[in-house]
Amino acid sequence: MTAAIVEGVRRELDPDTSLVAKLSYLNERRLAELIREIAPMIDGVSGINTLQCKVRRADGQPTFPGRQLAGVSGIAVREYAHRFVAGLARLRVETGHYFEIVGMGGVTDPASFRGLFDLGANVVQTASGAFANPFLALECVENSGEVLPEVASVMDPPLQASLRSMIVNSLRSAERLSKFEIAEALPLRARQSYLLLEAMEAAGDIAPVVGKPATFELPRQHASPGASTS
Numbered sequence: 001m002t003a004a005i006v007e008g009v010r011r012e013l014d015p016d017t018s019l020v021a022k023l024s025y026l027n028e029r030r031l032a033e034l035i036r037e038i039a040p041m042i043d044g045v046s047g048i049n050t051l052q053c054k055v056r057r058a059d060g061q062p063t064f065p066g067r068q069l070a071g072v073s074g075i076a077v078r079e080y081a082h083r084f085v086a087g088l089a090r091l092r093v094e095t096g097h098y099f100e101i102v103g104m105g106g107v108t109d110p111a112s113f114r115g116l117f118d119l120g121a122n123v124v125q126t127a128s129g130a131f132a133n134p135f136l137a138l139e140c141v142e143n144s145g146e147v148l149p150e151v152a153s154v155m156d157p158p159l160q161a162s163l164r165s166m167i168v169n170s171l172r173s174a175e176r177l178s179k180f181e182i183a184e185a186l187p188l189r190a191r192q193s194y195l196l197l198e199a200m201e202a203a204g205d206i207a208p209v210v211g212k213p214a215t216f217e218l219p220r221q222h223a224s225p226g227a228s229t230s
Contacts, residue, residue: 003037010041020044020102025051025080028087035091044100046125048084051077074128078106082119089120090159093166098187108132110143117148119156163188163196164205171206171218179214 002023010019021038023031025048035045050071055063064070085103092098103121107113108129116124130136167182183193197216200206209215 002034006038006041018043020046020100022049023047023084024049025077025084025105028083031084031087032091032094035088036095039091039095039097039099042099044102044122045088046102046104047088048077048081048105051080073105074132075106075108075112078108078112078115081105081107082115085116085119085121086156086159089156090162092120092187093159093162096187107136109136110140113140114144114148120159160196164200167197167200167206168218171216176209176212176215176217178212179216182216 002021006019006021013019019042021042021044023034023045026034050073052069052071054068055070055072057063062068081103082105084105085101088099088101092101100122101120102123102125103116103119104125104127105116106129107116107124107126112129113124113126126136133139163186166186170182170185171177179194179197180190182197183190186193186196188196197206201208201216204219206216207219209217
């Protein structure tokens with residue numbers, strides 16, 4: 001159903017109009033199935049919504065009279081939001097389709113804002129957090145505004161491993177590639193790709209080519225197909 005709706009909307013939109021799909025929380029398997037289907041048609045994914053569950057008072061009675069179920073937001077859904085955004089960032093790599101991520105869920109202070117940003121969100125949104133604290137956005141700017149990079153480095157370990165493997169395999173095939181060629185092949189913003197290459201060079205996973213600026217090759221110990229990479 002979701003894929004059919006996305007396809008129908010995309011068909012009716014002008015090709016120059018961006019399409020962002022707002023999704024509720026999905027587990028890893030269901031999220032992967034959906035994103036692989038809709039990724040070619042979208043420009044962004046926004047999520048998560050509230051999570052529906054039973055909400056009761058201390059005496060066991062429904063918090064909202066007449067309603068057994070209600071949407072829960074705020075800090076109670078933060079972990080689900082983190083899983084969701086991290087999963088989307090990994091799927092950008094696995095599908096080879098770049099899309100923007102609007103992350104939300106449990107953003108109540110500067111640390112929780114940075115948590116979603118560092119997991120791969122291009123934009124972080126808050127609703128319940130801003131309702132409780134109208135100055136939340138200002139606090140985030142004051143806390144991180146002067147030190148926040150234009151884009152986050154790739155923090156999620158499984159995503160890092162996948163990207164590093166892609167770069168190593170590309171260098172094994174081509175022997176030498178410029179950082180611009182590598183960045184063009186990765187489903188990341190260029191700056192994120194450059195930060196990852198800098199980290200790999202510092203770790204000794206790739207080496208600069210002498211006499212060729214901004215060009216990389218594999219160190220000798222990683223150059224053979226049978227060699228392992230970290």
